Amino acid sequence: MNYRGPGRVRAEEKPMPEILHPEDCIVKVLRSCICGSDLHLYNGNVPDTRVGSTFGHEFVGEVVELGSEVNKLKLGDKVLVPFNIACGKCSFCRQGLYGNCHESNPEATAVGGIFGYSHTAGGYDGGQAEYVRVPYANFGPTVIPEGMDLDDAVMLTDVVPTGYQAAEMGGIQPGDTVVIFGAGPIGIMAAKCSWLFGAGRVIVIDHNEFRLEFVKNYAKCESYNFKSIEDPVQFIKQTTDWLGADVCIDAVGAEAAGSAMQTITGRKTLMQAGSATALFWAINAVKKGGIVSIVGVYGPTGNLVPIGNVLNKGITIRANQASVKRLLPKLIDHVQKGTIKPKALITHRMPLRNVSDAYRIFSDKLDNCIKPILIPPTVKE
Amino acid sequence: MEKIAKGIPDIKDWGIDADPENDPTYPMKPNRTDEEQNGYTWERSVQQAETVEILKSTERPNLSAVFGTSVPPKGLSGAIRRYAYKNSEGQFSHWLPLLIADRVNVVEGIIDDLKKGKVPNIYAEKGFNAMWKYNRKAAIGMIAANVAAVSALGLFLFRGRIFNEGKSVKKALQNYNM
Incomplete structure (x- = not known):
């Protein structure tokens, strides 16, 4: 190659x-x-x-x-x-x-x-x-x-170690609601592994119907198309009694779809180190004091993410290559x-x-x- | 644990890796040794010989014990990369020139191919066959975009000639009408 x-x-x-x-x-x-x-x-x-x-x-x-x-x-x-x-x-x-x-x-x-x-x-x-x-x-x-x-x-x-570590870094406690952004191979594996840590509810968000169907069957989790639910952050809040998920996992990284501004600045013009849509949603959808686990890959420069919300919500971010x-x-x-x-x-x-x-x-x-x-x-x- | 599990779908091996004691979890240095407090003192492997030019981060004192040797810097893109590596990873003046060098390198790659007598089949390299098979609309769009781009380039390059020829025709018509 x-x-x-x-x-x-x-x-x-x-x-x-x-x-x-x-x-x-x-x-x-x-x-x-x-x-x-x-x-x-x-x-x-x-x-x-x-x-x-x-x-x-x-x-x-x-x-x-x-x-x-x-x-x-x-x-x-x-x-x-x-x-x-x-x-x-x-x-x-x-x-x-x-x-x-x-x-x-x-x-x-x-x-x-x-x-x-x-x-x-x-x-x-x-x-x-x-x-x-x-x-x-x-x-x-x-x-x-x-x-x-x-x-x-x-x-x-x-694939398996990265998906597993995504769940591990989430510090999932028995009964936790885990939301995974991305139904690619890593997101699918993270969904599967979240159950092994005792998750009480596992939700996957993506926009590819065939992948959503696959993850629903493979990992026995809920899966939703962000194009149908319009605002994934509001949807997650609504479905978690308006509190947010205990753990959010970014399993997408720089190629994320879902936000025109992120796509233009991150993927088309490279004004930031990739489109940070999934991470943006993860930070906003996690509950106060919750954990965001990042395994999606970004470039080395910088990204548009709501870091102020990380502070104000007291979020813990854990991230690493597997x-x-x-x-x-x-x-x-x-x-x-x-x-x-x-x-x-x-x-x-x-x-x-x-x-x-x-x-x-x-x-x-x-x-x-x-x-x-x-x-x-x-x-x- | 059992109580929580009652509301869970039937998942094989549910909770087998749950460990409430493991908090904070990886990578929060669960096996912290504090060895790094002693500085760069660990026993290193034998140093790999530098047989090709390797550009080193300014944020480390030496080459790592092993490194990759693929595609050493060369040409204009190589010169830009050498400049970039004079700046630390914390500066945009490191990363942005590298992105520019990558784009320059694409043109150099096409020139290299041509020098070797090879015309790159850009359509094939872009996976056009797969696109044609599974997403015909996008494939046609790609062809249309390329035709439009080539036409626009042609118009731009030959605009003077076309304009002058237009003027000549107009003049001839005027003479004829007279």
Whole structure:
């Protein structure tokens, strides 16, 4: 996959990745996903996204080459690779903040290294490819348990941990009303996981009917189209006895629809770091003293959000890139026991050579697409 | 817990991860070690060799132990990026030039393709096939917008010629009528 500019990608031959550090390994990709946050890159909203980059931070594969100091993996291991690149040694990693590693991104201190996510996130080529270089191979890549479906495994690299952490950061207490803005894969997973923390009511807001129908069935929650309810904030207040939700989750980020002003200033003219409609609604719809959990991705500049209301309502905001490695043991267990069935979200399987069409379908939500995966030509299914 | 669960839909494993004691929760440093109070003192991995130009944030003293090496800065966009990286992440003079460089880089990418004898198939790169298949209206809109843009560009570039030719015709007609 080769990025050529906003809205333009193509499949192209690139040189094989090489071991550049003794703790690197090379992984032959077996599956990769397109993530909703890839669309921020695709649309040219993330600064320092260079033409010629390869995206893709959700992938699984087989280890085909090892650096001289890698001793936790062996050739032929099938691994799932967390989207964030973490050393496991810096003081942030040692506190479980694996999405905030200080030894994987020289270009920015605000974010750790992420595969295929611009030079702002370290300048790594990503996994929408046949082969990919994986740093810190003794720490990041996790051997896929025997018998686990690769489609489930690839969803554990980002979607499941991010959705789970969205609910976790909400500090959900038994009986809480949780409102999730966004019925994309992360919002769907956040809805599912909110029940595991004991939510009393889970509500999802979006505008794509097929996704709303999907989340209603998959997560057994309420789902509403913000185009029909007109004012989602007032609707949430009304449906929570005029108090607001205990927890609101922004599972959309910079590509949000629903407000012309946010769309024009955030997506069309880049006067702010993406359209902050979902976050705007989340802050206004949560109850006083409530919690807003942010996993939707925004750019690094700034956004139009009602920060005054955060102060006046005494809201707690928690946000972070998912700490995948921290959550994996628990989430692998949940998947193996059938508590979470992530591969059900995969609606499209496409050859890597059709990456341009795959991005278009996912970006424009065509053909009822929820989650597309790309299969490299080296993989026989 | 059971009392609360009575009003809940039938959810498999409802509440299995509930932990009222876990408040405030992640990322509120549940495993705080205060190691960072000692500064930048942790044991680092071996430093990756800098084999290509890497632009470093001014907010850190060194390169991270590992880093990506894809698409090193070059050309005009590279020069803009080098300027941007002289400013800290806290300044718009860091991020806005990077966004400008990204747009300049798109033009450089097309020029690079042409230099290699490759005409980029922009329609295919934009996933036009999928759009045509699943959203014909948008696909036609895209074609119409492109035709309009090319026509407007053509009119702009050749406006002098068209205007002069118009004047010549008018003059010829006047002469004929005389």
